[in-house]
Amino acid sequence: MKSNRPILAAVVAALPLLALGQDKKPDGAAVVADAPVSMCIGCHSIPGYQASFPQVYRVPKIGGQSQQYIEAALKEYRDGSRSHPTMTGVAKGLSDQQIAAVAAYYAGRGK
16 A cells, blocks of 8 residues: 655645735735745755856846846847847746836845
């Protein structure tokens, strides 16, 4: 008989994350809470991280960078005036509202 404990453990572990998703704050904080940052965290939150596609590339930490700079950079990746295959792919999938939310999230994170 198979144990359901791994499944139960996964569900219990996910409950706090679901609760965080429910916590909406006024004054634009809800927009930031909905920022699609999960795709950014894997590279941009690791100190000293280097990506190896298309070449070895030092990935900058973006926490604390100005919101205007992050928004401009993402829009430039999206429209092709800035080039990096991974960032272009990510940015092309973002709306202006999502770009603004990601930029606000990281601008508020400090360095």
